[in-house]
Amino acid sequence: MASAGDVQALVTDPKLVEERRGQIVRAAVKLFSEDGYYTTTIQQIARQAGISTGLIYQYFRDKDDILFLSLKMVLDTYEHEIPSQLDGLTDPVERLCVSVWAYCHIVDRLREATVLAYRSTKSLRADRRILIKDAETRTNRLIEKCLKACVDGGYMREINEYMLSYQLVMFAHSWALKHWVLSEHYSLERYVGEGVTLLIEPFLTAKGRRGLAGVALRKRAFTSDSPFGDEAKPAAALMRRRKRATA
Amino acid sequence: MASAGDVQALVTDPKLVEERRGQIVRAAVKLFSEDGYYTTTIQQIARQAGISTGLIYQYFRDKDDILFLSLKMVLDTYEHEIPSQLDGLTDPVERLCVSVWAYCHIVDRLREATVLAYRSTKSLRADRRILIKDAETRTNRLIEKCLKACVDGGYMREINEYMLSYQLVMFAHSWALKHWVLSEHYSLERYVGEGVTLLIEPFLTAKGRRGLAGVALRKRAFTSDSPFGDEAKPAAALMRRRKRATA
DNA sequence: CGCGCCTGAATGAAACTTCAACGAGGAAAT
């Protein structure tokens, strides 16, 4: 039986299905983000993707299918990219800071799409809405685990890790949700910095603060070789540098 | 000239206009919140309001008008009810806590409508979107001022009041946005309590913490005469009691 | 030739908006 997570295609070649779907979903995310789900037409998506309207129905059963895969793509990015940034890091405080930092940078990159998720998840069929929410819960757990590790290691005093993880997630999401006003006051880098000051530092133990200082130093080291370290699009550059460093 | 904020009616009697619009907007908020803006039809709104479809167009020029007044109603509630709760309170820490507490309780009461604001503000005409955002900014300032008063009075250490006010606002909004998961773990009262612990307490000075203890005691006094103080729908009861107390 | 992929105009339903007509109530005219 075809259940909630499946999206079935009429075209048989799996390779082609994946490629075309990627093409269509990319177009859809762009248009949905700009204009909203209901105001975007299938014809617009087809034109944006460079194919005919009819072809879309060879890869998706209906418009709801497209929205589902679009949102899933966004949520999957969160779920995969944050752990990949933590790869090789062992210091709990550093892992926590990097996870928040990574989360915010992904939100920045997928800013419009993140807003789309808030706008349109409720437009999904109920059974699929649950799958999207599950994905969000899993991402949340990532942060929560980082917090638990800090507490267990004595880097952070006893707190409600569950609540704080939600605050940290909302902090990241807010960069997209309130971008219209936040971006007038802060660059992404400064925003993340303030977030750490407000939502992490106050709960660190003396041991934890020493750890944080180490993270700060290391970050400066990563950034210092670029004259534009704090500006424009530092996200991509920083991420690349980090990957090389941990590889 | 008719500008962004105006919604013009064909019916002349102002008294009638206000009444009918209230009727229509109440129906619209209910339906928009349940089903979303685009999936709700004018006919449904008319039926819910107990009038004919044609009549709606005597009081609104188009569907966008209805959405605008619906969202404005929600935002206005925030802007008016929070200050009214602060009326008569002088202690800065108490004012801060009550404003957060009031914000969360209003969000709880207008939970679906708050989600609606996040989903549908972008569906508004651009010039009106700005008006809605302005209203949100003004509400934000309320919280920010409470924070500033705490810092200036020596109740709270120097912090970025702007950023913290946004965190507090997002904390309140999250009760609506993440209600599907938060309500599994917390009652509203406990949620607010945890919020104070996480987002206010850490920044209080010794003087501020003494103030907070006073607030806690006073609140317990207000609640103690009810055997259900922490359950079900304490919001309305608490608010009524508070009003009597300050009157 | 047949199969799989693709096209884009046609279809049909859905829903925003309009409009012709109704009724009540008051003012003017007889």
Add this chain to the structure above:
DNA sequence: ATTTCCTCGTTGAAGTTTCATTCAGGCGCG
């Protein structure tokens, strides 16, 4: 006082447009 008329609020079916979805037919390749 009664009748007529007119205005204002109201109705709900009709008009019009806008899409999601389908389908009859191309194109290329094995």
